Amino acid sequence: MSHAGRSGGRTARVVVVGAGMVGHRFVDELSRLAPDVDITLLGEEPYQPYSRVLLTELIAGRVDLAGLSLPTTDGSRVRMELGVAVIEIDRERRCVVTTQGEHPYDHLVLATGARGRIPLLPGLRDGLPRGAHVLRTLDDARDISAGALNVDHAVVVGSGPLGVELACGLRRRGVAVTVLSSAPHLLDRALDPGAGRIAQGAAEGLGIEVVSAVQIAAVGVSDGRVTAVRLRDGVSYPAGLVVLAAGTTPETGLARAAGLETNVGIVVGDGLRTTLDRRIAAIGDCAETPAGISGLVAPGWAQARALARSIALDVPVELPAVSGSAMSLKAAGLSVVTMGDRSTTAHEGDRVVSLADPQVHRHVELVTRGDTLAGFTCVGAPELAAHLSTQFDRPGLLPEDPLHLLAGSGSARPPAASPTAMPAATTVCRCNGVTKGDLVAAWDEGSTTVDSLAAATAATTGCGGCRELVCGLVDWLERSDPHAASQSAPTTRETSVPTG
Amino acid sequence: MTDTHCPYCALQCAQTLSEGDADTLVAVPRAFPTNVNGMCQKGWTSTELLTVRDRLTVPLRRTVDGDFVEVGWDEALDDIAARVRAVRESAGPDGVAVFGGGGLTNEKAYQLGKFARLALRTRLIDYNGRFCMSSAAAAANRTLGVDRGLPFPLTDLNDADVVVLFGSNLADTMPPAVQHLGGVRSRGGLVVVDPRRSATARLTDDGAGEHVQLVPGTDLVLVLGLLHVVFAESLVDTGYLADRVDGVDAVRRSVAEWWPERVAATTGVSETQVRRMARLLADASPHRGGGGAFLLTGRGSEQHTDGTDTVTAVIDLALALGLVGAERGGYGAITGQGNGQGGREHGQKSDQLPGYRMIADPAAREHVAAVWGVRPDQIPGPGVPAVELLASLGTPDGPRALFVHGSNIVVSAPDAGAVRRRLESLDLVVVCDIVPSETAMLADYVLPVTQWAEEDGTMTSLEGRVLRRRQAVRAPAGVRSELEIFADLARRLEAPGTWATEPREVFDELRRASAGGRADYAGISYDRLDAGEALHWPCPTDDHPGTPRLFADSFPTPSGRASMVAVRQTGPAEVVSADAPVWLVTGRVLQHYQSGAQTRRVAKLNGSMPRAYVEIHPALAQRIGVEGVDEISITSVRGSMRAQARISPDIRPDTVFVPFHFADEGLVNAVTLAAVDPVSGMPEFKVCAVSVARTRT
Helix, strand or coil: CCCHHHHHHCCCEEEEECCCHHHHHHHHHHHHHCCCCEEEEEECCCCCCECHHHHHHHHHCCCCHHHHECCCCCCCCEEEEECCCEEEEECCCCEEEECCCEEECCEEEECCCEEECCCCCCCCCCCCCECEEECCCHHHHHHHHHHHCCCCEEEEECCCHHHHHHHHHHHHCCCEEEEECCCCCCCCCCCCHHHHHHHHHHHHHCCEEEECCCCEEEEEEECCEEEEEEECCCCEEECCEEEECCCEEECCHHHHHCCCCECCCEEECCCCEECCCCCEEECHHHEEECCECCCCHHHHHHHHHHHHHHHHHCCCCCCCCCCCEEEECCCCCCCEEEEECCCCCCCCCCEEEEEEEHHHCEEEEEEEECCEEEEEEEECCHHHHHHHHHHECCCCCCCCCHHHHHHCCCCCCCCCCCCCCCCCCCEEECCCCEEHHHHHHHHHCCCCCHHHHHHHHCCCCCCCCCHHHHHHHHHHHHHHCCCHHHCCCCCCCCCCCCCC | CEEEECCCCCCCCEEEEEECHHHCEEEEECCECCCECCCCHHHHCHHHHHHCCCCCCCCEEECCCCCEEECCHHHHHHHHHHHHHHHHHHHCHHHEEEEECCCCCHHHHHHHHHHHHHHHCCCCEEEHHHHCCHHHHHHHHHHHCCCCCCCCCHHHHHHCCEEEEECCCHHHHCHHHHHHHHHHHHCCCEEEECCECCHHHHCCCCCCEEEECCCCCCHHHHHHHHHHHHHHCCCCCHHHHHHHEECHHHHHHHCCCCCHHHHHHHHCCCHHHHHHHHHHHHHHCHHHCCCCEEEEECHHHHCCCCHHHHHHHHHHHHHHCCCCCCCCEEEEECCCCCCHHHHCCCCCCCCEECCCEECCCHHHHHHHHHHHCCCHHHCCCCCCCHHHHHHHCCCCCCCCEEEEECCCHHHHCCCHHHHHHHHHCCCEEEEEECCCCCCHHHCCEEEEECCHHHCCEEEECCCCEEEEECCCCCCCCCCECHHHHHHHHHHHCCCCCCCCCCHHHHHHHHHHHHCCCCCCCCCCCHHHHHCCCCCECCCCCCCCCCCCCCCCCCCCCCCCCEECCCCCCCCCCCCCCCCCCEEEEEECCCCCCCCCCCHHHCHHHHHHCCCCEEEECHHHHHHCCCCCCCEEEEECCCCEEEEEEEECCCECCCEEEEECCCCHHHCHHHCCCCCECCCCCCECCCCEEEEEEECCC
16 A cells, blocks of 8 residues: 555545646556555646647647547546636645535645746737737647648747747748747757757758847737737738747746745745645646756656655655756757757866758767766757767766767778678678688689589578678689689689778 | 478578488488578587587486486486475475476477476476567567467568568578568668667668667667657558557557657667658558568567567557558567477466466366366466576575476576576476586486487477477487486376377377467377478368468457557666666577577587677777777676677677677676566566676786
C-alpha cells in the first residue's frame, strides 16, 4: 500500500486542476505508483488530454488530429471531468468547487498552465478581432488552420520557438508569412547573434520574411477583422491572419484567489508545494520554482513524475539537475537544437568551438568544460545535434580535441577495396577467413579461375559477398601473370600500396 | 555420404559429410533454400569437433581434492541417483534443478523436460534459450498469438523492398543468410539498427540502405518514434487495422509523446533519419503499393530489460503498416542457437509443456499426462526463469543440486562471477557435455555425451522448419546419448512412464505430446522428412503440407485478430555515471559460437580469433591513453575483464564492444549485469555501464 493511500484511514483523494500535458503525466504516473489513490482530473477544454507541443505540427500538416491524443488513463481509477471551469479552491474545507460540483481533496495539484500573452496594443484591447489568434489550445490551432485557408498573408508576432514553428507551419501550407519581433534576432533566448542570423537565413530560405528589432504600434482592424500590423516607424504589413506568439502568462488566478503566494507564477518551494499550504502543489507552466518557470514540457514532465513519486511513496521530491536550457525546434526544414551553455553564457576557462557555414544555413557551436560537453548549438545540423544530445553533460567522454566532436558518431568511409592496392594480409572472404595472400598462393598452385579458387580456399562459399572482389583479383592476376596457369613456379608481381 | 545440417547456429546450413583422407570426415555445403550453397568457416571446419584432443569419453567424478577421476557409467549413475534421492529427502523435489540448452535436438529437449518433471519431480527447469529468444517469444505471443521465429520462409526476404534488422549482425552470426539480402540491397532498402557499424551495417554502404547508429539501450524509443511518424503522417494501413487488429487506439495514443525531435535527443538518431526510415517503410508496405517490408529483431534489440516491450513495439509497427500475414512482409525474430526454435517448444521452459502448452493450463496438463502415462497431478507446476533459477542455487531455500545439458553457463550467463559462486555452493552438479567446458570443470560429475554427427534427431530451424540431423559416424567408445542417460537415471529413480532411447521413438512420442498445441508436430515424421518434404509447423496430420507462412487468414488468438500492445519507455537498468561513463555492449564474432566451448577447440577458428578484444572509438581510446594494441580493462560494480584494444571508428565514441565467447581474463560476462526483463526473464546483456582504462603492466 502506498503512502498516499493511508490518509486518515480511508482512500486518499488527489485532485488535479488542469488536463494539459503535465497534469496528464502526473495522473498517469500517480495511478501507476499508487493504485489505491482516488484521483480526479479536471480539464477546462472539452477534449481528451492531447499533446499541446504538437499543435504547430498540426498546423503544418505533419500530424493529424488523432495523432495528438495522449494515452488514456485507467478509467476505473481516474475520474476525469472535461469542459469544466473551476470556480474556487476552498482551502478551509479542502475542496475544489467547479461549475458542476465539488471535489474534496487530501492533495491538490495545480497544473493550470499558461495562456498566450496578448500585447496591449491598439486593435487588441477589446478582445481579439477576427483573424487574430494566440496559439494555446486545440481550438486555437483549428481556428488558425481554418484561417490559413482564406488568406494570402499571415503575420506572426514573436520570434521565439513557438513563433518560428508557427511561421514554418503556415509557410508549409502555402501562406506568405512575415515574422515581426522586437527581439534582435530569431530565437534570441536560445541563440547568440551569429547563430541567430544563420537561423534567420534558414527561415528566409523557406520563404519566410523575418523582420527583427521592431516595435509594433498597432494591429489594424476593419469591420472587426484584422487587416494589417503597423510598426512604430510607420511601415505596415497587411495580413488576413495574425498570430500572437509573444510569450505566455502563467495561469495564477485560482491560486491568487485562494490566498496562495503568487508572483509571475504560483510560488512553490523545492518540493513543488505552495509556500503557504503544503497540501497544494503546482507543476508545469504555472509553477514558479526557486529555479524559475520552466515553460517547456520536459521539465514539466520531470516535475510531474517527481511529485507523483513524492505523494505516492512519501519520499522527498527529487528533480533532475538541469544544467542550462534545452531547445529543440519542431519545424519542417529548419533544425535548431541547443543544450546547456553557449558562448555568451560560457564560464571562464571553458573552450568554445564554433563553425559557421552561412551558405548552407549551418552553424555549430560547442562549449566544453574539462572533460565534459557543457553545451552546444546546432542550426541546420540535425544529425550532429542528435549525436551531441547523447554526449551532453557526460563526464569522461569528451575527445581530447573538441573539434573531433564535430565529426559526430559517423566515420569517413574507407575507399572501396581494390585488389591491386590491398595488402596480402587483407581478408577477402570474411565468412571463411580467406586473405588476399591465400588466394594468390592458390593461384600460384594452379587455381586460376574463380571457381577453382573457391574450391581451393572456400572463398565466396559463405555469403558470396566477396565474389566480385575475387573476380577482380583474378583479373589483376591475369594481367600481371598471363601465363600462370601453365607455369608452376611462383612469379613476382607489383603491388602498389597507397601512401599517406 | 550423409546428408545432415551444420552443428552450430539456427540457419542450420545443409551439409554433406563424407570420408576424407586418413579416416577424417569432410563437410561440404549442399543446395538448400536457407544457405543456398554457402557455409561459413564454422561449417567448413565443423568436422574437427569430432576429433578434438580433449573430447570427453569417460564419466568423471570430482574427488575431495578437487581433481577428476574416471569412473564407470553404472557407478556414476548409481551415485548420482543416490545423491538426488538424498537431496530430495532433505530439501524436497525442488532441491534439484535442471538447466538445458537451445542446441539440444528436439528429442533431447523434449526428453529433458519430461525427465525433470517425472524423474526428478522438480518444477525447476529452464534453459539458455532464456538468454536467446525469450523476449521475442513473449512479445510475439502477446501480439500475434504464437511465437515462431520467422513465420515465413527466409527466402521471402529476397523480393522485399525493405528489410530492417533491429540489432542483428547476421553477416557474422549466420553469414550465408546474407545472400537473401541481395535483392533488397539492390533496391536501397536494407536498414540496420546497431550502435556499431558491424559487418552487417556495412552491407548498407554505397546506397544499399541505411545504418542507424543509435545509443545502446534506446531501441524502444526509436521504434516509438517510427510509430509516431506513421500514425502522425497517416501512413498506417487503416483497412488492415480495422479488419485484423485490436488495440490500435491505445498504441496511437502511447506514441503521441514521442515526436521525432524528442526521439533524437534520446537515441542520437536525427529526426530527419527517423522520418526517412518511417517513410521508407511505409512506401514499401503493400497498402501503399510497395513490394513488401520485413522487420526483423535480433539479440541487440531483445537482450534488454525492456526487450519484450521493444519487440512488441516492432510488431506494433509491422501491424500498423499491414505487413503481418501479408503476401510480402512481416515481422520475425532471427533465432540464434541451432535448435533455439525447437528447444523452446517442447518443455525446457519453466512454464511450458510440449507443443508450447502452458504448464498451468489444466487441459494442457491432462493431454501431456495422458501421453506420458501419468496422472496430471504428477506433473509439477511452473518453475522460474533462468536468471532467477541461477541466482537461487545454493541459497537457503534454493536448489542443492543441478543438472546442466548443452550449456556453458559460467561463460554465457550474465554476472558470470556470481553464477560461478552459486555453482560452487551446490551439493551436486552434473554436467553432460562433449568437452571439458568451463562449467563442466566445476561439476561433481561430468558425463560424456554424443554430438551432432554421432546422432540422429531433428532440429527446428529459424523459419520453423523441422530438419533431420543424421548420424554419420559412430561415437567414441564410452560416450552415451543423453536419451540413454535419461532412461538410466529414470529407472534408478523409479520414475513413472516409458523412456525410449531411440530418437525416432522419442520423436513419435513428442508428436503425440505436441498434437493440438500451438507448435503442433503431429503430422511430421522421420519418413516424411527423409522423403525430402519441407515441413514447417504447425503440421497437425500426416497429410497436412505444413505451414510455411502463418497469419495469412487469421491469428491464433481467441478472436482470430492480432493485438497491438501499448508499451512505455523505461530505459536500461543501469545508466552511465561519472564512475562508469561508458556503455558496454556484447556480441558475437564470425569465428565463434556461443560460449566458444566448441569453436575455441577448432584450430582454424581459434587461430584467427584466439582471444577477446575491446572495440573502442579512436576519440575514447585517445582520452584513456590507449594506442595500437594496448590492453584495456573494463570494470563494472560486478567485476572486470581485460583484452586487447581494437581501435575503430565503427563504434560510437560513448560505447565499447566485447565479444562474449571467451573465458578467463577475457570473460566479459564477469562485467554484465543480471537485471532481467520483467515479462520474459531475458537478461540485459546488451547494455551496462562500465569504466574503461588502459591496463597497467
